[in-house]
Amino acid sequence: MNASLNIALLGNPNCGKTALFNLLTGSRQKVANYPGVTVERKEGLFTTASGKRVRVLDLPGAYSLNPVSADEAITHDIVLGLLAGEKKPDLVVCVTDATNLRLNLRLVVEAKRLGMPLVVALNMTDVACQRGIRIDRARLEQELGMPVVETVAVRRDGAGALLERLDTLVLSRSPEMMHWSAPDAGDVLSAQREVRRLLAAAVQAPAADARVDDAIDRVLLHPLWGMVVLAATLFLMFQAVFSWAQVPMAAIKFGMDSFGGLVRGVLPPGMLQSLLVDGIIAGSGSVLVFLPQILILFLFILALEDSGYLPRAAFLLDRTMSTVGLSGRSFIPLLSSFACAIPGVMATRTISNWRDRLVTIMIAPLMTCSARLPVYALIIGAFVPSRTVWQVFNLQGLVLFVLYVAGVVSAMCVAWAVKRLRRKALGQPLLMELPAYRWPNLRSLVLGLIERARIFVERVGTIILALMVLLWFISSFPSPPAGASGPAIQYSLAGIVGRWLEPVFAPIGFNWQISIALIPGLAAREVAVAALGTVYALSATCANAAAQLGPMIAQSWSLATAFSLLAWYVFAPQCLATLAAVKRETNSWRYPLFMAAYLFALAYLASFATYHATRYWTGG
Ligand SMILES: Nc1nc2c(ncn2[C@@H]2O[C@H](COP(=O)(O)OP(=O)(O)OP(=O)(O)O)[C@@H](O)[C@H]2O)c(=O)[nH]1
Numbered sequence: 310m311n312a313s314l315n316i317a318l319l320g321n322p323n324c325g326k327t328a329l330f331n332l333l334t335g336s337r338q339k340v341a342n343y344p345g346v347t348v349e350r351k352e353g354l355f356t357t358a359s360g361k362r363v364r365v366l367d368l369p370g371a372y373s374l375n376p377v378s379a380d381e382a383i384t385h386d387i388v389l390g391l392l393a394g395e396k397k398p399d400l401v402v403c404v405t406d407a408t409n410l411r412l413n414l415r416l417v418v419e420a421k422r423l424g425m426p427l428v429v430a431l432n433m434t435d436v437a438c439q440r441g442i443r444i445d446r447a448r449l450e451q452e453l454g455m456p457v458v459e460t461v462a463v464r465r466d467g468a469g470a471l472l473e474r475l476d477t478l479v480l481s482r483s484p485e486m487m488h489w490s491a492p493d494a495g496d497v498l499s500a501q502r503e504v505r506r507l508l509a510a511a512v513q514a515p516a517a518d519a520r521v522d523d524a525i526d527r528v529l530l531h532p533l534w535g536m537v538v539l540a541a542t543l544f545l546m547f548q549a550v551f552s553w554a555q556v557p558m559a560a561i562k563f564g565m566d567s568f569g570g571l572v573r574g575v576l577p578p579g580m581l582q583s584l585l586v587d588g589i590i591a592g593s594g595s596v597l598v599f600l601p602q603i604l605i606l607f608l609f610i611l612a613l614e615d616s617g618y619l620p621r622a623a624f625l626l627d628r629t630m631s632t633v634g635l636s637g638r639s640f641i642p643l644l645s646s647f648a649c650a651i652p653g654v655m656a657t658r659t660i661s662n663w664r665d666r667l668v669t670i671m672i673a674p675l676m677t678c679s680a681r682l683p684v685y686a687l688i689i690g691a692f693v694p695s696r697t698v699w700q701v702f703n704l705q706g707l708v709l710f711v712l713y714v715a716g717v718v719s720a721m722c723v724a725w726a727v728k729r730l731r732r733k734a735l736g737q738p739l740l741m742e743l744p745a746y747r748w749p750n751l752r753s754l755v756l757g758l759i760e761r762a763r764i765f766v767e768r769v770g771t772i773i774l775a776l777m778v779l780l781w782f783i784s785s786f787p788s789p790p791a792g793a794s795g796p797a798i799q800y801s802l803a804g805i806v807g808r809w810l811e812p813v814f815a816p817i818g819f820n821w822q823i824s825i826a827l828i829p830g831l832a833a834r835e836v837a838v839a840a841l842g843t844v845y846a847l848s849a850t851c852a853n854a855a856a857q858l859g860p861m862i863a864q865s866w867s868l869a870t871a872f873s874l875l876a877w878y879v880f881a882p883q884c885l886a887t888l889a890a891v892k893r894e895t896n897s898w899r900y901p902l903f904m905a906a907y908l909f910a911l912a913y914l915a916s917f918a919t920y921h922a923t924r925y926w927t928g929g
């Protein structure tokens with residue numbers, strides 16, 4: 310697409326560039342209330358009211374255009390058009406956080422000195438207004454000598470003023486857009502002076518600004534109370550995943566059952582009926598029922614991300630993490646990995662020390678990603694009674710919490726082991742700007758959840774579905790010989806492979822059905838649930854087995870087998886996409902291969918120990 314105007318979004322970390330980018334282009338790039346969310350340049354297109362096509366570039370945040378650090382150098386080169394293969398932007402939109410102009414205007418002053426065409430967006434004016442910060446926009450425009458517009462990047466119509474200004478600038482091709490001043494080399498001190506002058510001229514802020522935030526921080530950053538709050542928050546999250554999801558899960562299950570029953574009634578018994586009902590509907594239905602739980606998990610993650618609490622938790626854990634050789638820097642990449650390890654691995658780009666970064670990448674898959682949730686929830690739902698313990702806790706939520714903790718603790722152990730091996734403690738202090746606390750924005754939350762639901766359903770509809778069809782084929786062919794007595798699947802290719810794998814997995818308590826399900830589960834974890842659905846549907850004598858997958862496995866597995874499979878899933882690197890991301894980020898096959906090997910070894914060991922310990926306990 311030929312765009313007539315190229316603009317780039319420049320600004321300090323966490324000032325709302327990506328939120329503005331999403332609002333302008335309708336994209337869904339990650340937005341969160343802490344610095345360093347965006348680590349890559351992202352491109353998008355939109356059309357102004359007058360029909361001009363605009364190409365817009367979202368950049369990682371930068372505090373300065375003095376090319377001292379590597380990422381700031383990249384931002385500097387991009388906005389000045391010095392990067393090979395990158396078009397020089399016609400216009401740079403300098404996004405500022407209106408509640409923190411003292412810091413944010415420095416970058417504007419620097420950019421102005423480099424002599425690029427600028428528009429200043431005073432973002433977060435809604436928050437500034439609430440806090441009683443009064444900004445004289447017209448005066449600022451006059452003092453700066455460039456267009457200044459107000460924006461609220463989380464409101465649907467929040468970019469109106471910016472769009473209007475872009476239109477007039479494009480239409481008039483006015484000289485104000487082209488160049489202001491010739492580059493002039495001023496030092497940091499004179500930039501500071503200039504910022505002070507601008508603030509004095511155009512901004513009125515009440516004296517005590519951050520009193521509430523400080524009061525909250527006194528509790529949340531307190532070594533004891535802070536930890537209590539953190540534990541309670543995570544705990545509540547896992548409780549909610551189980552207790553809030555019951556009704557919508559039952560509804561989806563009912564829907565899929567009825568649909569399967571309907572198809573079974575309409576089609577004559579045979580290949581097609583079996584493929585549709587046992588392969589596709591049973592398989593994808595058994596994954597789809599976990600949508601409510603995934604959305605509840607993400608509701609918490611998104612709200613936490615927006616609130617400004619996460620970097621506080623990073624500080625709280627910095628001390629603990631440094632005892633295992635990690636810094637608080639690793640916290641946010643690791644936390645992102647709770648959603649999915651891939652963005653987590655990408656987010657390690659903010660860690661400048663290569664060894665630290667590598668260790669963080671290596672342990673990121675141990676954080677419990679959302680694809681594990683269906684597997685955990687299925688097994689917990691089948692084996693752990695939904696009982697209230699100690700008056701308040703749901704036992705199922707408690708077990709889920711323990712599994713998440715197991716992932717975190719083992720990640721810490723691995724990091725600690727690596728630290729022992731390399732024996733070089735590089736104590737890098739954690740320096741991060743703490744963002745202001747903010748109520749999560751309802752519109753962003755809803756959009757974020759819709760996006761999550763879309764990703765999940767799309768995954769079910771594409772990769773999971775394709776694997777289900779494949780699995781159905783290898784589970785149905787070759788057909789059983791004449792006079793065979795057992796279920797057909799036993800004679801199929803999958804049955805043969807399953808039995809061939811059985812001795813490998815027997816020591817950790819997996820039967821042949823599980824062994825089969827693990828293979829498509831290599832491509833994506835939650836496929837294992839769908840695969841179990843199909844395998845059991847095909848080996849069952851009763852109709853509609855997927856609807857009863859939970860009770861079915863509760864009958865045919867021992868508790869030891871179930872716990873062993875849970876332990877397997879805490880560790881096993883059952884996700885090719887993550888390994889591919891590691892290959893990309895480290896530029897070598899060595900690390901993903903090493904990662905797969907060490908995680909499989911851990912998984913086998915953990916399952917072995919869990920299986921035999923549970924058998925010993927239950928006397929089986
Ligand atoms: N109330 C309010 N919140 C905003 C506004 N713009 C952005 N936010 C919130 O501010 C936080 C930071 O937004 P991002 O778009 O991720 O910031 P960014 O500048 O891209 O940050 P980096 O990628 O880290 O450089 C998010 O929690 C947004 O929801 C605004 O105009 N008003």
Ligand SMILES: [Mg+2]
Binds near residue numbers: 327346368369370
């Ligand atoms: Mg961003």
